[in-house]
Amino acid sequence: xxxxxxxxxxxxxxxxxxxxxxxxxxxxxxxxxxVLVAQSGNDALELMxxxxxxxxxxxxxxxxxxxxxxxxxxxxxxxxxSIPVVFMTGLTETExxxxxxxxxxxxxxxxxxxxxxxxxxxxVHLATARLARSAQLALDTTGRxxxxxxxxxxxxxxTPQATRLLQFEAAETAMPQSVVTWxxxxxxxxxxxxxxxxxxxxxxxxxxxxxxxxxxxxxEILLRLTPSVTEEALLTGNLNITSREAEVLLWLSRxxxxxxxxxxxxxxxxTVNKHLEQIFTKLQVDNRASATAVAVRILGTI
Numbered sequence: 001x002x003x004x005x006x007x008x009x010x011x012x013x014x015x016x017x018x019x020x021x022x023x024x025x026x027x028x029x030x031x032x033x034x035v036l037v038a039q040s041g042n043d044a045l046e047l048m049x050x051x052x053x054x055x056x057x058x059x060x061x062x063x064x065x066x067x068x069x070x071x072x073x074x075x076x077x078x079x080x081x082s083i084p085v086v087f088m089t090g091l092t093e094t095e096x097x098x099x100x101x102x103x104x105x106x107x108x109x110x111x112x113x114x115x116x117x118x119x120x121x122x123x124v125h126l127a128t129a130r131l132a133r134s135a136q137l138a139l140d141t142t143g144r145x146x147x148x149x150x151x152x153x154x155x156x157x158x159t160p161q162a163t164r165l166l167q168f169e170a171a172e173t174a175m176p177q178s179v180v181t182w183x184x185x186x187x188x189x190x191x192x193x194x195x196x197x198x199x200x201x202x203x204x205x206x207x208x209x210x211x212x213x214x215x216x217x218x219x220e221i222l223l224r225l226t227p228s229v230t231e232e233a234l235l236t237g238n239l240n241i242t243s244r245e246a247e248v249l250l251w252l253s254r255x256x257x258x259x260x261x262x263x264x265x266x267x268x269x270x271t272v273n274k275h276l277e278q279i280f281t282k283l284q285v286d287n288r289a290s291a292t293a294v295a296v297r298i299l300g301t302i
Contacts, residue, residue: 009126012036012053014044014070015088016062020113024057027115028122041065045073048080055126057118060089060100060108068103075104078173081156084125088113101218145225148216151187153180162225165208176200179210183221186212201230231299238298240282248275252288253295 011033013024018039025035036053038044042065044056056074060067067087074080087100087108100108106125109118145165147158153175158166174180182198196212209226216222235246244265251261258276262269276288285291 008032008034009054010034010036010051011055011057011122012038012044012047013057014038014041014062014067015057015059016040017059020059020088020111023115024113024118027119031119031123033122041067041070041073044070048074048083052080053083054129055122056083056085057122058085058087058105060087060091068099071100071103071105075150076154076173078155081154082129084129086118086121086125088118104219106218145227146222147225148220148222149175149183150219151184151221153177153183156220165225165227166202182210183212187215187221235295235298239294241279245275245279245282248272249279249291249295250299252276252279253292253299 011028015021016039021037028035038047058067071085084106087105090111145162147162148156155173198210201207211224213222213224231250232246258269258272262272283294
């Protein structure tokens, strides 16, 4: 055989046929790979809870949990989502090939399998996976706020900086629905660059700007995050005013009258007047126009 594995990478072969398992195990072991086998989708998922293979050869049609559903479950799990899956199937019709790719597969080989072809494809996809891991490691070490998601918003990977910024919990593997809807609208409509940015409020004082960079591979969409703060937080952080005073000043800078501000913030006009008096004193200004000028200067840094 031409293809010799450069290291003892692990290949998981999932097939309900003992003959196929034996044939592929022998060929892959001769090529220098460590081979694990499973005879059902459930067995494969259980095995991957203990050992993470470098690639999976997946029979498409099996009793019980078929290869398509097994792969979808793999891709929904962050610990196995990045493992490449190559389908083995006798169903070479276009609809079955498309179904395999849509479920998360990177390739397919037709049955009856040719061992040399399978080994060659495994070698190619493992090399691609190694490059992807190296690229991700490089991003991790450069301090970039980047993450990759599927079209449905499932998080495939994120740099440590992005993870900390979004404060993902262990059980969270998907972006908020508002982000998913925006993402799908952008892709479907072929949105121009000016529309490929979304502001996501993380808390009353924290927000993040999400920029769609593009689809870098099959169902892998790269996003860039930019830390930001709310306008109110920006005002309180730069001026010696309270949160409520910041809200009043923000609406003042937008040209609202005292009565408008009272209605928006559900305050009495008298309370708004008192807040404005405090704002003028703290900003050392004499009138609304001067206070507005200060606010506009601060907000212009966003």
